[in-house]
Amino acid sequence: MSNKKFNKVLLLVTAILLGIIFITPLLWMVYTSLLPDEEVLHGILSIKNLFSIKLSFQNYRDVFNRVPFFNTIGLTFLFTGTIATIGLFVNSACAYAFARLPIPGGTILFTLITALIIIPFETLAIPLFLMLGVKCNLMNNFAGLFLPYCAKAFNIFFLRQYFLLLPKDLEEAARIEDASWYRIYFSIALPLAKPAIITCVILDFITHWSEYLWPLIISNKSTFETAQIGLGHFYTLPPIQWGDIMAYSVMATIPMLLIFTLFQRHIVLTNATEGLKG
Amino acid sequence: MKQLNVRSFLDRNAGLILSIPALFILFLMVIVPFVMALVTSFTNLSVKSLLNPNHLQITGVSNYASLLTDRAFLTAIQNTFFFTVLVVPLQTGLALLFAVIVKGTALWQKVLKTSFFLPVITSMAVLSVVWTLLLNPSIGPINTILSLLSIEPQPFLTHKSQAMLCIITMSIWQGAGFQMMVFLAGMQAIPKQLYEAAAIEHSSPWQNFRYVTFPLLRNTTIFVILITTIFAFKLFIQPHLITQGGPQNATMTIILQLYNQAFVNGSYGKASAISILFFVIVLTVSLVQRNLLPKEIKS
Structure with a gap:
């Protein structure tokens, strides 16, 4: 023994x-x-x-003295937070509608949405820059930073799968009680789909916290950069002090680590992968 | 009375109203830019013609034609494929091995699972910077360890024959944990009875893997290979931050070319042509791999 x-x-x-x-x-x-x-x-x-x-922790203090780090990290939080919050409602409402409600041309529209999943962001980056950065003058502007990510075809697809799996009983009961569809979506369907929604929010948070290409394109001022882009500049900013650079790296990592540790047990990866096979 | 009409109108069209915000944003932020990329790729749109629209011309397929004779772009395609061909099988294999090892609820398995997953939730930009320090020829710990083992210090990222291999190594290390999680999710779906039956037949752990786990993970494996391939083709952050595509274009990649054409050379037309070529590559890869899936899952 x-x-x-x-x-x-x-x-x-x-x-x-x-x-x-x-x-x-x-x-x-x-x-x-x-x-x-x-x-x-x-x-x-x-x-x-x-x-x-x-x-x-001298190196950490040095980072704050050398660059506006509070600014950078604040912007990164605002960026990821805005996308996650807007995405939560926009995507889930759309997913719910496609799961439960009649939509004119619904089948074709939904096939189109799933087809959009395959388009990589890299393909859209240049025209988005011309559209938002040049035409709409949104360089170094918060709207320009988050607008491209407000709706996500994959999240709509994933959440719809989840809504389809939910039992209809509660919603039907609420219908008989004369509740509107908006009420049912908001007070019944959304809370029931919490695991799937939390998964989307966390994955969005992690993806966009590490987002690189778009924040790089849409910003050209050191006062308007996310932590990843800030790190890229900081690490070539003379004098090169690796201690400071690593302090910056640690601080750019901690928020992601925290969010992940706090919400890790809510992630339902099984469904996420089932989803894309189709 | 009027209020009731509004209410019933809203209720009858709830499907459309709830879905319209997302549909509108997708149209504006995905479909419109996609069409724009396609259209722009047939023009000579550049920084110059943005300022003076008279310069703007439709140039047909000349962007594509010039790309296919562009030395740097061809090198970029070659490098990206080289990266993909090495990263996809190695990372998937490693991830599968990790998943088999940490599948279970023992404390040691949880410890390992967490450490395998940690690089995934550290951003690629941070890891690129960290690996630049690790591989630094003079103060990096890797060369110091090599010298303690009396191996000559290596140039690593500063030499064209080693730079890409370094990026490949760090990328495999970074991403394996994510694939491991997908494999673990797939393994949960395998019925326990199969392992019980195998135990009655006194099958070895290897036989368990060979005849139960691996065949039943077929679809998960195809899915993992598909997303890893697409991720690999997107290689950008590492060369952009660590090597800027050098030395001598040894780490130049398709997306780095796209970025440079647009924001270093200012030729948006050419960059758009790369965008479209990149889309075609991604689409082809997904269609090929989708066809490997059995019919009943596709429906």
Whole structure:
């Protein structure tokens, strides 16, 4: 019996070691962000004097002194938050309508929506830039940043699948009680579809927090950049100090990590993958 | 009375009214730009002709023709395919291996699952910067470790024969955790009875995998390969941040060409032609892989 317990502990230790090796790059990022500048230059050899080095948050302070980081991170939150919130209602309302209500030309329209999933954003980037950035003058403008993502064909498709699986009883009962479809969508269907909706919101948050191409295109001012673009500029901003750069990287990662850890158990990936097979 | 009419009108057309915001945005932000990309790709639209519309001309297929003789663009296509051909099988294989290992509820499996997944929720831009430091020829820890093992320091990202391989390695490392999660979701759908039956037959873990898990994961695997292929073709952030396509175009990719044509050269016409070519590639890949799926799932 104790042999079995020993095996269990051995397995756990091996797993932890393997896990640590796998995320060494991330650990190295955190470690470097805490090192004083002169030690960063020693690279891995700095580990030898680890006990005499004073790890500190000085690099983090330096980031705030060198660039308007609050601005950047605030914009990134606003960007992801706006898309997630607008998307939540716009996509779910559309998905609900296609799942339950008669729409003129509904079948054809829905086939069209699913066909749109295949169009990669990269194909749309240049015309969107000409449309929003040049024609509508929305360079360095918040509207220009989030507008392209307000509706998402994949989310509509995914949420519709989910609505179709829900039992109709409650909605029918509400119909008999003379509730309007809007009321039913908002007070019955939306709460019932919570797992699918939370999944969409989290995946949207993660996708757009790391979004790169569009924020890069639609901004050309250092006062209007998301964390990813800000990092790209910061890491070529002289003087190159890797400690500061890693501090910036850590701070650009933490919000994503937090959101994911908090909501992780709500994600229903099974349905997400079932969805796209069609 | 009038109020009642409005109400019944709203209620009768609820389907249309609820779906119109999304349909309108999709039309404006997907369909219109798509058509614009197609139209622009047949013109010489550029920074110059934006300022002076007299310069704007319809040039037919000349953008496409010049791209197909453009050395840098052909290199970009070659590099992107090379990246895809290596990343897709290696990443999918690794992800499947990870999924088999961490499938279960033991503590050690949860620990491993979390660490495999961590790079996925770190953005590609952050990881590109981190790997630039790791692979830094002078202060990067990787070269220091190599020298401790008395291996000569390597140029990594600064040499044309190694740069793309470095980007491939980090990309596989970054994305495998996501595919692992999809595989795990697929494995949940496999009926437990099959493993119980296999246990009665005293099948080995390898036989379990070979004859139960893997065949039943067929559709999941096709799905994973499809999205990994499309993601791989989109390769942009890593070369844009780490190497700017260099050294000597060794890490130039299709999307980096698209970006450079539009925002470095200012030729929106040519960039749009790349957009459309890229769409055709993605469409072809999806159609081929979709046809690999059994009929009953497609419907």
